[in-house]
């Protein structure tokens with residue numbers, strides 16, 4: 577059930593480039609969080625309303641009762657989040673998102689994350705690893721400094737499971753996340769692709785998936801004001817039903833072949 581929680585910050589620090597790691601403790605959110613769930617964080621203290629809207633962030637990890645969020649600093653909301661200190665209280669609406677990654681028994685899972693979008697897949701990576709399912713993850717960025725979850729990958733012993741691609745070749749493989757998808761999936765039975773990241777990247781991943789005739793599900797990020805279906809601010813076009821759907825309520829995960837980005 578969605579609830580408005582007041583939680584205490586346990587960590588908030590710059591990890592690399594423009595990316596910060598925010599942690600807070602809450603047993604209920606921790607026990608209900610599933611891959612693709614997200615939270616809406618109020619960037620202002622109680623009774624202050626500028627900036628007013630909450631900001632949406634993926635639940636990137638859950639460690640005991642602690643929720644981890646990786647956030648890129650762009651505008652006023654995320655800037656004011658960087659000013660929060662350990663011990664400060666923030667308001668968090670959680671858990672949000674109703675349509676999550678499909679739980680079907682696929683033969684092989686390929687997770688493709690771009691930039692901060694990797695934080696939308698990391699909880700699923702841990703789950704697949706724990707369940708012993710066959711998978712590989714691809715983490716792509718422009719250059720090495722943007723690999724803000726590299727430490728997380730190392731801390732969780734996932735170096736062999738996550739293939740890293742940089743556009744300038746400064747770390748891992750040189751090239752785009754789509755470069756080797758065909759090769760990775762070549763001999764895999766009943767594969768599926770899950771993706772999260774910038775629009776252009778998700779479109780490119782969906783195109784490769786369609787060429788390979790592999791199902792592809794994306795966890796979408798669109799501008800959100802409410803996060804739970806009321807404001808209609810986050811819609812994308814469902815091309816199959818020829819209607820608009822709310823990313824926060826009918827998503828955030830959609831079959832990429834049925835959505836117009």
Ligand SMILES: Cc1cc2nc3c(=O)[nH]c(=O)nc-3n(C[C@H](O)[C@H](O)[C@H](O)COP(=O)(O)OP(=O)(O)OC[C@H]3O[C@@H](n4cnc5c(N)ncnc54)[C@H](O)[C@@H]3O)c2cc1C
Pocket residue numbers: 614627629630631632633634635645646647648649650651652653654655692695696796797798799800801809828
């Ligand atoms: C499901 C989901 C998961 C996400 N996960 C992550 C993540 O893990 N890490 C990450 O870095 N980013 C994530 N994002 C993107 C993140 O929410 C935006 O980068 C962040 O909101 C930008 O806030 P800002 O204060 O920097 O920018 P600003 O430009 O100040 O604010 C933009 C945001 O403010 C809100 N907003 C402000 N005014 C209005 C208005 N009038 N009407 C509607 N909305 C308004 C919207 O949420 C909009 O996205 C996610 C987005 C979604 C939807």
Ligand code: FES
Pocket residue numbers: 799800801802803804805806807808809810811822823824825
């Ligand atoms: S953010 Fe308000 S309906 Fe989706």
